[in-house]
Amino acid sequence: MADPIQSALAAAREAGAVLLEHLHRPLHIQEKSHRADLVTEADKASEAVIVARLHAEYPAATILGEEGGERKGTSQERWIVDPLDGTTNFAHGYPLFCISIAYERDGELLAGVVYAPIMNELFAAGRGAGVRLDDKPLHVSTIPSIEDAMLCTGFKPSDYETNAPYFAQASRRAQAVRRDGAAALDLAYTAMGRFDGFWEFDLAPWDTAAGVLLVREAGGRVSAIDGSPFALSGKSIAASNGYVHDELVSLLAL
Ligand code: IPD
Numbered sequence: 001m002a003d004p005i006q007s008a009l010a011a012a013r014e015a016g017a018v019l020l021e022h023l024h025r026p027l028h029i030q031e032k033s034h035r036a037d038l039v040t041e042a043d044k045a046s047e048a049v050i051v052a053r054l055h056a057e058y059p060a061a062t063i064l065g066e067e068g069g070e071r072k073g074t075s076q077e078r079w080i081v082d083p084l085d086g087t088t089n090f091a092h093g094y095p096l097f098c099i100s101i102a103y104e105r106d107g108e109l110l111a112g113v114v115y116a117p118i119m120n121e122l123f124a125a126g127r128g129a130g131v132r133l134d135d136k137p138l139h140v141s142t143i144p145s146i147e148d149a150m151l152c153t154g155f156k157p158s159d160y161e162t163n164a165p166y167f168a169q170a171s172r173r174a175q176a177v178r179r180d181g182a183a184a185l186d187l188a189y190t191a192m193g194r195f196d197g198f199w200e201f202d203l204a205p206w207d208t209a210a211g212v213l214l215v216r217e218a219g220g221r222v223s224a225i226d227g228s229p230f231a232l233s234g235k236s237i238a239a240s241n242g243y244v245h246d247e248l249v250s251l252l253a254l
């Protein structure tokens with residue numbers, strides 16, 4: 001049987017090449033649910049190569065992709081795919097975008113890969129096997145408190161009112177707060193210690209699945225925003241290096 005991490009790595013690299021190819025072409029950008037919910041041919045082309053590979057290697061697995069929805073399989077395996085996380089960044093040529101691919105068996109996350117093609121940074125985690133950036137093992141940061149932390153958040157324009165008080169509060173208390181626009185990459189950066197914590201209120205499983213495993217395998221903590229256990233279907237997320245987690249959750253409990 002194929003190794004899910006290797007399959008995800010190969011699919012992510014292939015999709016990365018597709019995204020870079022599209023980056024240099026004139027883009028046809030469509031709006032989905034609202035003006036900031038974009039999809040381009042690049043999202044669809046990236047998902048097509050990922051799904052083709054994963055389906056060929058795991059014909060019985062379910063594949064949940066942001067653009068194509070759920071292709072139901074017959075086994076207990078499920079792939080969860082965001083073919084282009086950070087589409088708005090991509091559409092503006094801003095380099096923070098990535099591909100996110102996670103593998104679940106019996107509802108348990110076992111492998112996760114996040115690939116940022118412009119930076120050529122490939123993050124890969126296996127359940128119980130740690131996380132690597134290319135060949136280098138990664139760990140979360142050791143920053144002990146929010147006042148020394150660089151945090152990150154994300155929000156859709158429609159969520160601005162919800163997030164604004166937390167953004168303000170975090171900006172007052174932390175050393176810095178960023179809003180980078182690609183949730184899967186925000187989680188990868190938390191796993192590698194560039195960020196000490198990250199939160200967002202309204203995400204989909206394809207935004208979080210791979211990144212959650214990266215953070216956990218790097219020694220960090222993941223919960224819902226209210227500190228309860230994180231669920232892929234639960235939308236909200238707070239992820240951190242662990243040391244600042246309780247402080248982050250209490251800051252988000254305004
Ligand atoms: C979006 C990005 C963004 C987050 C949004 C997501 P997309 O994903 O991850 O950072 O704030 O909530 O929808 O649409 O670029 O794949």
Ligand code: CA
Binds near residue numbers: 084085086183206
């Ligand atoms: Ca996304």
Ligand code: CA
Binds near residue numbers: 043066082084085086
């Ligand atoms: Ca996407």
